[in-house]
Amino acid sequence: MTDSQLPGPLAPGRPETLVAEPAPPGRGDDGQQRSRWDTALRDILGGSAMISVLAVLVALVVGAVLIAFTDERVQETAGYFFSRPSDMLSAVWDSVSGAYSALFQGSVYNFRRPGFANGIRPLMETLTFATPLIAAGLGVALAFRVGLFNIGARGQMLIAAACAGWVGFGLQLPPVIHLLVAVGAGILGGALWGGIVGLLKARTGAHEVIVTIMLNYVAFYLISYLLRTPGALQAPGSNNPKTPAMADTAVFPLLFGPQYSVHAGFLFVVVATVFIWYLLNRSSLGFRFRAVGENPSAARVAGIDVKNSYLYAMLLSGGLAGLAGASQVLGTVTTGFSAGIDAGIGFDAITVALLGRSKPWGVFAAGILFGAFKAGGFSMQAAEGVPIDIVVVVQSLIVLFIAAPPLVRAMFRLPTPGTGRTRARIGAGKAEVAK
């Protein structure tokens, strides 16, 4: 009965007694024209924030098991576990606590460094990593809320990076204006690349998942081509597929001085989060977006232009991914970029959006968590020799657990939400008229 888990992101369902009779299985589904994607999307978004937190927790526990398994000392002591079990247990404790404390010290606060100013550096590093993740995550989340799977954040970021980068190294403009124009170009580029998807979806009914995935390839090879073409993006006098460095006027200023990497792009992201929160929760456009995302046919009957909603949503979604791309080339990697500039952020953004339940501040928090994983992962590898892949596994597990709320609920014996929602479906299945 997947229907019982349908509550949308607005209202995580709880057991409710206003209803009388749950739909018989298979009954309510008959009249439903919802696609599998749609159901999956609703399932994933339907859980509560609690599920998100627990998913992270469980994923960290599984990560701990993996860390212990791959630790050499643990493997060694396991050989004589029955003669001296304490050896192995302490080895397990050492490896896991060492790894996670390295993760923490690499991402939040390093106690080994002298003084607060030095100790807090990892947190600043985390914010730097989080900046593009939040921006792109907001883009994906916005699309989710309108009922669209935007798998194309990567392509949108690449195009945005190219646009912002070209303005950044190719134009000569006064300081602040140059930066704003470059960021604007990036957002515009991403928006156009996303807009193509929205347009195709609205006018021809093409499925956005397929279109976005294909446009990722198109963007990647287009950028690769431009990077190898002198006079386009390639740095003059170089044979490498890499752009020149950004002009100083176009680079995001560092927020807290040269010792911290966090740059003004983070401010843009905070503003974007506030804006998306307003858009979704307080604006009439966002109201229509949510209506279309929750029930497009009811939205259509209520006079809402569903097709235009898809188009606008993809423009905005692409624009946000574009902000991520711009922040990469103008803030994080200012010495010129290659085709790998997206650094997997376009896909991590999907995870971030899922973990954040597609709510703006949820995405913000999830973005910072993933930023912390990225920042801490490197120091974990450096300090404890724990492969950074563990972090990727933990991230993947988080998504896995979020995508399977019943699993997490079973583990923690949480009540099943949404039993009350089935009543809504019963009418769809039962074509009957009471006397």
Next chain:
Amino acid sequence: MKLELRGITKRFGALVANDHIDLVVEPGEIHCLLGENGAGKSTLMNVLYGLYHAEEGEILLDDVVQHFAGPGDAMAAGIGMVHQHFMLIPVFTVAENVMLGHEETRFGGRLDLAGARAKVREISARFGFDVDPDALVDDLPVGVQQRVEIIKALSRDAKVLVFDEPTAVLTPQETDELMAIMRQLKAGGTSIVFITHKLREVREVADRITVIRHGKVVGEAQPTATNAELASLMVGRAVELTVQKSPAQPGDRALVVENLSVLDANGHRVVDSVSLDVRAGEILAIAGVQGNGQTELTEAILGLQPHVTGTITLDGRSLRGASVRDVLDSGVGFVPEDRNEDGLVGAFTIAENLMLDRSEGAPFVRGGTLQLGAVQRFAEEKSAEFDVRSQGVGTPVGRLSGGNQQKVVLARELSRELRLFVAAQPTRGIDVGSIEFVHKRIVATRDEGIPVIVVSTELDEVVALADRIAVMYRGGIVGIVPGSTSRDVLGLMMAGEAPTDHAATAAEGVAR
């Protein structure tokens, strides 16, 4: 075979769908299970059929306790079910459908179609069904498809047959035929459980009646009980079954539809040259069996259908080809027939649903920003006015009962300045109490001088509300007759037979 259910309790989480239900069906008896939507009838039958497992209680057949792990076991034990939505494969023939799930094969794994055909013929002959075993199910009328379902159940030697709301999709004539079939089956010794909420059918065919309310058996009744008695048992209080309304005061022709045709996505003509008009202050009911073009007709008026020819004018302004937004803005209120799919956003709150079609401009939006205070005030006011029972206007509508959901739709559509009100299946799947309320509001809307179209497949509703009745059959209008037309005539018209000249002229007289 004697069927006995003892103390069946089925819970869904905190919800008790069936609470210690006892039921005895004697051999050769038609036992009616009467109850409102959501009373727990279907849940009980799904327990019986092995689709659900009851937490408590037992099922006995001829005093032997049964344990059904699934429908297969139930079928093997002699329980057959005729579902409301037929479980037939449209592209298979009758014989193929009947053998489906129990395919007999001959040497080399070839299907024994001849055997299945013979079986269909034999059962058809026994009950005078007249079903061709080689006909494609898709080509058969709904009434015959139902017979195929019955044949299918009987072919597995069902001794207990469960009919789950079998008449919802039938014309009155087909319903009568079904009743005859049920009596015949009963005479042959089959026990029948007949689930319905239609009082008239119950009284006509039942030997005994068990009434279920809120998952509990609230009483037994004799078929001699009056409609009012049965209804009050079902609802738990006295209900008014007739709609009080004064004679219509028709004004000018408001909505004029001429030669309207609608093509569906496959190019089929689903509405065929329909012409009708509705005057201010009258209710035109569009009657007909489900799927005869009524849905598409209303959708065409609202601008939801892409391929429409002909003219639709409201107060002299053409609506054809206008966007839904424009149609709504020109004063059309619309209650869609499937409120969950087309009328409401389940995850949205009551307040949000009440502003769903007014998300642009005053009073709920200013400068692109939602005026939450105005939305909240409006929602509280309308909830009170339309008696929407909830835990507050912040409750998601998906958690409301069908009746309360429909009240939300009505409240939204009736609180705009209307020039036309179209209600499609306004009381489908809602409780008796809410039906009273919905009918009263529809009549009140008419009395305000607004032209009203009510689409209903339910003859009772049509007769109760209509000032004039247009009957649709296969996309066309069979005739437009006065509201006082007898059920027999309407029933024949719903089967496609044109009304007699007398009735037609009477209708013309009203229209002029």
